[in-house]
Amino acid sequence: MRPMLQHPVFSIALTFVFYAAAQMLHRRWRALPPIVLACVPIIVFLLLLHEPYRNYNRGGSVLTWCLGPATVALAVPMYRNSMPLRSSLPRLAMVVLAGALVGMVTAGGTAWLLGAPRDVVMSAVPKSVTTPIAIEVSRQLNGIPQITIAMVIGAGVLGSSVGRSLLKVAGVRDDRAIGAAMGTSAHGIGTASLVRHSEMQTTVSSWAMAAAGVFTSLLGTLLAWIMR
């Protein structure tokens, strides 16, 4: 049993199976994102079998590598959604850039003020943006990518559950402003929650999500260079 469990193909297959099951469960429990539904059983499984993470990750790292091409693929929604936005794109870019900067400073700043160790502070910095880019920025800053992911998911869940109502209270009514806010603060999970409300919001949100990722990565590169 052991040697089979440790084979890379087994852990890839295991991940596929739990991912598929998570997708099905997610259709029932909308509130829990598939990533939580997929990871919790895998973690329990590994703990029960006393299987170290590093063995699981021999296959897992193959999937992680694919995040590279998936990040490149973000150019497609960014391009497709930039077409209907053409004339307001420069202003939209400014809004998203401001949001990305505010996100990095407030996330890192709050963790630092509360006395978190340096690697945790750095893990918080990219927490607003889409996962593959957030992982990359976290690594550049010597953060802990796992913590970053947990926070990215948290931001997405917050955005999709209370984002629209908070914006309404704050007097934000314009479709483009709502889209920009959701894409910048809650990336893919937030964007997905707009789909059934408004096409314009979704378009702006998709563009903003990719752009926020790019801006955060550029700012993160700058920050990593300064801290060298």
Added chain:
Amino acid sequence: MLDLVRGFLLLVGIFLLGTFLHERGVPIPGSVLGLLLLYGALLSGMVKLSWVEKAAGLLLRHMVLLFVPVTVGLIDVGGVVSRSAIAIAASLLVSFLAVLLTTGMLGQRLLARKASAEHLS
């Protein structure tokens, strides 16, 4: 099917090109560099949307699958997380509100005003 293969090859190729340039001294990570290269190539018409559309759609729809292994790695950092749990939770909440509200309110001022100006003209 061939569409998908062509799309994947193109996405992987651009990612590798980005990684190569990164290793040669461009400070931006290879994947984000690849994103920018593909965005530029699409805008300029060098790459047609139809070449990459299907493969990109598939990868993005199932991106969650791709970050399961890293997330499972939370197993190994449980100690750090529980020691900083309050800082992590507070940082998440404060920063989420800050981003949502600045972007939303700035957007309302910059983007909505424009729409009404267009309407008047």
